[in-house]
Amino acid sequence: MNPSPDSCFAAASHEIANPLLFAVLIGCSSLASALKVSLPLSTSGSTMSVSYAVDVAALLMLGPNETMIVAATSAWSQCTFRTKTRSAPHRTLFSMASLVLTVKAAGWTYGLLGGTTTALQFSLLAIPKPLVGAATTYFVCNTLLIATAIGLSTRQSIARVWNENFLWSAPSYFVGAGAAAIAATVIDRGGYWMASLAAAPLYLTYRTYKVYMGRIQDQQRHVVQVSDLHLATIEALALAIDAKDHTAQSHIRRVQVYAAGLARALGMPDTEIQGVKTAALLHDIGKLAVPEHILSKPGPLTHEEFQKIRIHPQVGAEIISGVPFPYPVAPLILSHHERWDGKGYPIGLKGEDIPLGARILSVVDYFDALMSERPYHKAMSLDDATGLLRQEMGKALDPRVVETFIDMYTTLAGEAEASQEPSRKLTRVPMHAPTAAPAVGLVNDSSATRTNVFQDIALAHREIYALYEIAQAMGSSLGVSDTMALISSKLSNIVPFSCCALFLYNDDTETLSCRFATGVESDVIQQLTIRNGHGLTGWVARNRRPLVNARPSTDLEAAGVASDRTSLQSALVCPLLFNERFIGTISVYHTEPSIYSDDHRRLLDRISEQAAAVIYNSIVFEQTQEDSLTDALTALPNTRYMFMHLTRELARADRLKSEVSLLVMDLDNFKDINDTYGHHVGDRALRDVAGVLRSGIRPYDICVRYAGDEFIVVLSGCGADEAERKRLELQRAVDILQFEASPGKMLALAISIGASVFPHDGDSYETLLATADSRMYRDKTRRKRGATGTHGGDLHATPVAATSLSDVDLQRAAVGVL
Numbered sequence: 001m002n003p004s005p006d007s008c009f010a011a012a013s014h015e016i017a018n019p020l021l022f023a024v025l026i027g028c029s030s031l032a033s034a035l036k037v038s039l040p041l042s043t044s045g046s047t048m049s050v051s052y053a054v055d056v057a058a059l060l061m062l063g064p065n066e067t068m069i070v071a072a073t074s075a076w077s078q079c080t081f082r083t084k085t086r087s088a089p090h091r092t093l094f095s096m097a098s099l100v101l102t103v104k105a106a107g108w109t110y111g112l113l114g115g116t117t118t119a120l121q122f123s124l125l126a127i128p129k130p131l132v133g134a135a136t137t138y139f140v141c142n143t144l145l146i147a148t149a150i151g152l153s154t155r156q157s158i159a160r161v162w163n164e165n166f167l168w169s170a171p172s173y174f175v176g177a178g179a180a181a182i183a184a185t186v187i188d189r190g191g192y193w194m195a196s197l198a199a200a201p202l203y204l205t206y207r208t209y210k211v212y213m214g215r216i217q218d219q220q221r222h223v224v225q226v227s228d229l230h231l232a233t234i235e236a237l238a239l240a241i242d243a244k245d246h247t248a249q250s251h252i253r254r255v256q257v258y259a260a261g262l263a264r265a266l267g268m269p270d271t272e273i274q275g276v277k278t279a280a281l282l283h284d285i286g287k288l289a290v291p292e293h294i295l296s297k298p299g300p301l302t303h304e305e306f307q308k309i310r311i312h313p314q315v316g317a318e319i320i321s322g323v324p325f326p327y328p329v330a331p332l333i334l335s336h337h338e339r340w341d342g343k344g345y346p347i348g349l350k351g352e353d354i355p356l357g358a359r360i361l362s363v364v365d366y367f368d369a370l371m372s373e374r375p376y377h378k379a380m381s382l383d384d385a386t387g388l389l390r391q392e393m394g395k396a397l398d399p400r401v402v403e404t405f406i407d408m409y410t411t412l413a414g415e416a417e418a419s420q421e422p423s424r425k426l427t428r429v430p431m432h433a434p435t436a437a438p439a440v441g442l443v444n445d446s447s448a449t450r451t452n453v454f455q456d457i458a459l460a461h462r463e464i465y466a467l468y469e470i471a472q473a474m475g476s477s478l479g480v481s482d483t484m485a486l487i488s489s490k491l492s493n494i495v496p497f498s499c500c501a502l503f504l505y506n507d508d509t510e511t512l513s514c515r516f517a518t519g520v521e522s523d524v525i526q527q528l529t530i531r532n533g534h535g536l537t538g539w540v541a542r543n544r545r546p547l548v549n550a551r552p553s554t555d556l557e558a559a560g561v562a563s564d565r566t567s568l569q570s571a572l573v574c575p576l577l578f579n580e581r582f583i584g585t586i587s588v589y590h591t592e593p594s595i596y597s598d599d600h601r602r603l604l605d606r607i608s609e610q611a612a613a614v615i616y617n618s619i620v621f622e623q624t625q626e627d628s629l630t631d632a633l634t635a636l637p638n639t640r641y642m643f644m645h646l647t648r649e650l651a652r653a654d655r656l657k658s659e660v661s662l663l664v665m666d667l668d669n670f671k672d673i674n675d676t677y678g679h680h681v682g683d684r685a686l687r688d689v690a691g692v693l694r695s696g697i698r699p700y701d702i703c704v705r706y707a708g709d710e711f712i713v714v715l716s717g718c719g720a721d722e723a724e725r726k727r728l729e730l731q732r733a734v735d736i737l738q739f740e741a742s743p744g745k746m747l748a749l750a751i752s753i754g755a756s757v758f759p760h761d762g763d764s765y766e767t768l769l770a771t772a773d774s775r776m777y778r779d780k781t782r783r784k785r786g787a788t789g790t791h792g793g794d795l796h797a798t799p800v801a802a803t804s805l806s807d808v809d810l811q812r813a814a815v816g817v818l
Contacts, residue, residue, distance in 0.1 A: 018061075018062070021061060021062065022058075022062060022066055022069075022070075025054060025057065025058045025061070025062070025070050026069070026070050026073050028054045029051050029054040029055065029058070029070050029071070029073060029074035029077075030051075030073060030074060030077040032049060032051040032053065032054050032074065033049045033051040033074040033075070033077040033078035033081075049074070049078050051071075051074040051077075051078065052138060052142070052173060052176055053176030053177070053179055053180050054070065054074065054180070055067055055070060055071045055074065055099070055103060055138070056106075056131075056134065056135065056138065056176060056177045056180035056181075057180035057181075057183050057184050058070045058071075059103065059106060059107055059110060059134060059180075060110075060115075060127070060131075060180060060181060060184040061184045063107065064103055064104055064106070064107025064108070064110075064111075065107075067103045067107065068100045068103045068104060071099040071100060071102070071103045072096045072099060072100055074099070075092075075095045075096045075098075075099045076092065076095075076096055078095070079091065079092040079095055080092070094149060098141075098142065098145040098146065098149075099142065101141065101145070102137075102138055102141040102142040102145070103138070105137050105138075105141045106134040106135075106137045106138040106141070107134070108137075109130070109133045109134050109136075109137040110130045110131070110133065110134035110137075111130070112130075112133070113129050113130035113133045113134075114129065114130050115127050115129075115130025115131065115133075115134065127181060131177055131178075131181055132174070132177070134177070135173050135174050135176075135177035136173075138173060138177075139169075139170055139173040143162060143166035143167075143169070144162060146166070147161045147162035147165070147166055150165075154270065155267065155269050155270070156269065156270075231278070234278065234281055234282060235281055237285075238252055238281040238282055238285070251368060251372060252280060252281055252283075252284075253416065253419050254364075254368050254416040254419075255280045255283070255361070255364050255365055255368055256277050256280040256281055256419075257412060257415045257416040257419050258280075258364035258367070258368070258405070258412050258416065259276050259277065259279075259280040259357075259360050259361055259364050260273055260276060260277045260280070261408065261411070261412045261415060262360045262363070262364065262401065262404060262405055262408070262412070263276045263356075263357065263360055265404050265408055266356065266360070266400075266401070266404060268356065268357070271326065271327045272327060272328065272357060274327050275325065275327035275328045275329050275332065275357060276332065276357040276360060276361070278325060278327070278329050279329050279332035279333050279336070279357060279358075279361060280361060280364075282316065282320055282329065282333060283316065283332070283333050283336050283361055283365065284312065284316070285315075285316045285319055285320070285333070286311070286312030286313055286314065286315035286316030286317070286319065286333070287312045287316075288315070289311060289312060289315040290308055290309055290311070290312055291308065294308055294309065295309075310337075310345045310346060311346070313333060313334050313335070313336060313337050313345070313346055314334060314346045316333045316334075317330040317331070317333045317334035318330075320333055328355070328357070331355050331357075331358070332355055332357040332358045332361060333358075334346070334347070334358075335347070335349060335354050335355055335358035336358045336361040336362055336365065337362070338350075338354045338358060338362070339362075339395065339396045339397075340354070340359070340394060340395060340396060340397055340398050340399075341394070341395050341396070343396075344396070354398075356401075359397070359398040359401050360401055362396070362397060362398075362401075363389070363397050363398070363401045363402055363405050364405065366389070366392075366396070366397070367385055367386075367389060367405070370384075370385040370388060370389075371385050386406055386409070389402050389405070389406065390402065390406075479618055479621070479622060480502070480504075480515055480516065480615060480618040480619060480622060481515070481516050483611075483614055483615060483618050484500075484502045484515075484516040484518075484615075485516070485518065487607070487611055488500040488518050488519075491588070491604075491607060494603050495572070495588060495596075495600050495603055495604055495607075496590060496595060496600075497519065497572075497588035497589060497590055498519050498520040498567075498568060498589055498590045498591045499517060499518070499519035499520045499521055499522055499525055499568060499588070499589040499590075500517070500518055500519055500586070500587070500588050500589075501514050501516065501517040501518075501522070501525045501526070501586075501587045501588075501589070502514070502515050502516040502517075502584060502585075502586055502587075502615070503515065503528075503530070503537050503584045503585045503587065504583065504584040504615075504619065505532075505541060505582055505583055505584050510531065510532040511529050511530065511531050511532065512529070512530045512531075512532070512537050512538065512541055512584060512585065513528070513529045513530075514526045514527065514528045514529070515584075519589075520567065520568065520589070520591060521566060521567065521568060521589075524556070524561065524566070525555075525589075527559075527561070528555060528556070528559040528561065529559055530555060530558045530559050531558070534558035535554050535555040535556075535557065535558025535559065536550045536551075536552070536554050536555045536558075536571055536573050536587070537555055537558075537573060537585050537587060538558060540573045540574070540575050540585050541575070541582060541585065544575045544577065544582060545575070546572070546573060546574040546575065546601050546604070546605055547571065547572065547573045548572055548596050548597075548598070548600070548601045549570045549571070549572070549593075549594045549595070549596050550570070550571045550572075550573065551569075551570075551571065552566060552568035552569070552570070552571045552589045553566055553568075555571070555587075567591050568589040568590065568591060569590065569591055569592060569593040569594075569595075570589070570590045570592065570593050570594055570595050570596055571587060571588070571589045571590075571596075572587070572588045572596040572600055572601060572604055573585050573586070573587045573588075574586050574587075574601070574604045574605050574607075574608040575608065576608055576611065576612040576615060576616075577608075577609075577612055578612045578613055578615075578616040583612060583615065583616050583619070584615070586604065586607070586608050586611065588604065628640065629641040629644075631704075631705040633683055633686060633687065633705070634686055634687055634690035634705045635690070636690050636694065636703055636704055636705045636711075637702055637703075637704045637705075638704065638705060639704065639706055639707070641702075641704065642702065642704040642706070642712060642714065643765065645702055645714060646660075646662075646714055646765045647765070649714060649716050650758055650763075650764075650765060652716075653716075653717075653758055653759070654759070654763075658717055659717065659718060659719045659757055659758060659759070659760075660714065660715065660716055660717070660718070660757070660758040661714075661715040661718040661719070661720070661722070661723035661726075661755055661756070661757050661758070662712060662713070662714060662715075662755065662756050662757075662758075662765075662768050662769065662772045663712065663713040663715065663723065663726065663727055663730070663753050663754070663755050663772065664706075664710070664711075664712055664753070664754050664755075664756075664769065664772035664773050664775075664776045665693070665710065665711040665712070665713070665730070665751050665752065665753045665754075665776065666709060666710050666711075666751065666752050666776055666780060667685070667686070667689060667709035667710075667711075667749065667750075667751050668749075668750040668751060668752055668780065668783065668784075669750070670682060670685070670686075670708075670709035673685055673741065673747070676741075677741045677742060681741050681742070682709075684739075685739055685741075685747075685749060686705070686709065688737060688739055688749075689711070689734060689737070689749060689751065690703070690705065690711070692730075692733050692734055692737055693711055693713065693730060693733075693734075696726075696729060696730050696733050697713055697715070697726070698715075700716060701713065701714060701715050701716060702714050711751075712769075712772075713726075713730070718757075719757060720755070720757045720760065723755045723757060724755065727753045727755050730751070730753060731750075731751060731753055734749055734750060734751045735748065735749075735750055737749050750783065752776050752777075752779045752780035752783055753776055753779055754771075754772045754773060754774065754775030754776025754777070754778065754779055755772055755775060756768045756769075756771040756772035756775065
């Protein structure tokens with residue numbers, strides 16, 4: 001049989017002694033070339049025919065020159081007829097040339113060993129030695145030339161190709177040579193019809209090899225099917241791991257395509273390329289040993305966390321080392337985090353000591369990580385990513401691999417894009433649609449949709465990470481609004497919403513008021529106050545059960561707000577319960593109708609369970625903080641708050657070169673009210689005066705109950721003239737206040753006020769308070785001197801000596817003892 005990658009060449013022209021015989025041999029050779037079998041080579045497309053027997057017969061009867069033409073014709077026929085694919089011209093020319101050279105070498109060996117043609121009346125008994133020599137030369141030259149071409153084109157060992165694909169066919173060449181010798185002898189004796197019987201052993205040889213090759217091909221198909229099954233199993237598991245680590249199965253597909261293309265471009269053998277492809281699928285399998293919160297941590301890793309990350313190549317290699325792959329995989333997984341400069345892990349290999357496949361994986365995995373959205377960084381642009389690759393050339397990455405990858409990235413990206421749609425899609429159909437809640441919750445049934453299972457895995461991972469983030473965020477703030485802002489920012493990763501709101505329940509009024517809202521129409525939602533049992537929020541408060549896909553307009557209507565213009569179409573509301581006590585609801589709204597499912601309800605319910613205790617503690621904290629800065633009797637800020645505020649305002653005024661005024665006030669004859677009517681009446685008087693003072697100042701000024709019947713007003717940005725006007729205005733407001741001490745008993749109240757201005761009267765609040773306090777006492781003295789008779793009904797003013805304050809009095813005032 002003549003092996004050929006589908007081609008042949010022609011021999012030089014020569015004078016033909018027997019044209020008829022020459023033509024018959026050409027015809028027989030062309031017919032014999034059709035009896036061919038495919039060689040078990042998956043990439044070469046080579047075939048083998050029995051035409052070599054005709055070539056040997058022509059060599060015996062016509063000589064090597066004419067036989068070269070016969071061989072070239074048979075090679076052309078073999079490459080042209082009965083082929084699955086059209087042979088390339090260069091392959092056909094190579095096949096023809098190789099047979100011409102083979103025939104010439106076989107003819108030279110035949111003549112060298114004493115062989116003669118029929119023209120010289122050779123004897124069958126006289127040619128065994130030259131015939132065996134010619135057959136051996138024909139076999140060796142023909143198969144070696146073809147094996148060389150196949151080995152060079154497929155980057156395989158030539159000796160291995162020849163040994164595995166051609167050595168076994170040697171007996172057929174000697175059988176064909178013997179049949180050719182018998183046919184030549186019979187024809188030389190004139191028995192042309194008897195010579196045709198020599199075709200029988202050739203046909204039997206062809207059928208034997210046909211059956212043998214068929215079995216080999218069946219075995220190869222079985223091996224390929226088993227290999228594909230194993231690879232598909234590995235790929236499915238790798239995709240599941242990748243979906244768990246990232247957001248989709250696209251990462252390892254891209255890495256696999258990039259790595260395989262790069263390995264081919266760098267000249268790796270086919271078996272090693274297969275190893276690179278498998279390693280690309282499994283390179284991160286060792287991350288199964290790394291805790292989830294470390295893999296998904298958005299911030300920098302601690303030293304201990306990084307040590308955990310460093311173990312994953314070794315773990316992955318140990319897992320894979322138990323699988324008997326026919327190509328290296330575990331070494332590539334073990335070394336894919338080694339660095340070109342030797343500073344990588346886990347072993348610290350350097351330069352060429354790192355397997356080429358591992359260097360390829362390092363480049364493509366690093367590049368794809370830069371181009372992808374990860375918890376710890378945003379996706380980079382192509383220019384930024386390639387720029388970073390160039391920066392790492394000679395440091396972390398092999399320069400040759402990086403340059404090759406950048407040069408062929410456009411081609412590889414196209415291949416990766418085409419590979420994103422798997423031929424086998426893993427999907428599931430949800431068992432049921434989201435269920436509706438009773439009462440005011442209106443739910444539209446949604447049709448079942450097919451869900452990619454890898455998306456389910458990714459969503460499950462995101463759910464765990466989001467719950468972990470929310471749990472962390474809950475403990476990082478004490479305020480209700482700050483806590484909800486953190487929760488809502490993390491909640492959007494697993495529960496979609498256009499608006500998120502927190503309603504808190506007031507036991508006294510039995511209403512729920514929106515304490516926090518963010519997103520679409522949050523300004524409207526934040527103004528809502530809903531009675532228990534009304535609207536969505538009120539229904540959840542009464543029944544303590546969540547609502548899914550209810551109408552948000554129901555809440556607006558319950559609060560008396562026009563709902564016809566709202567863009568919110570669906571709502572999910574969950575109760576907040578702490579120690580069996582209802583404290584409020586978390587509500588999420590969306591502009592799309594019926595968007596929420598039972599999974600969303602389950603997640604929000606779980607988050608509500610965690611958030612309830614934190615929000616309750618935040619409420620208690622804020623109430624405690626407010627109580628610590630508020631006077632319980634008048635609800636005015638207390639002294640502590642005043643000093644905090646005054647410190648900020650004086651610093652601001654000093655920085656901006658502006659003024660701040662202080663008004664120190666003392667209620668006149670307040671002791672007489674307490675002594676005559678009781679302290680409870682005095683408390684009412686203080687509350688009424690506090691209300692007058694609070695309503696008489698600007699929203700950004702503060703009025704403080706300093707101590708007893710003393711008040712202080714801080715006026716930001718006010719000079720002396722404006723402070724004096726405000727002093728007189730507040731005194732008049734208190735003077736006209738009608739206070740009913742007892743039924744039918746009206747008392748007129750009065751207040752003394754002293755003012756000081758920063759920075760003219762001092763540059764510290766101690767000095768300012770002392771100055772304003774001294775002026776307040778002078779004002780009180782003047783007002784008492786001007787009083788005639790009684791003041792305030794039965795209450796009589798006691799004259800006070802008009803004495804100036806001593807230095808001791810000023811010092812006492814400076815430390816807050818008025």
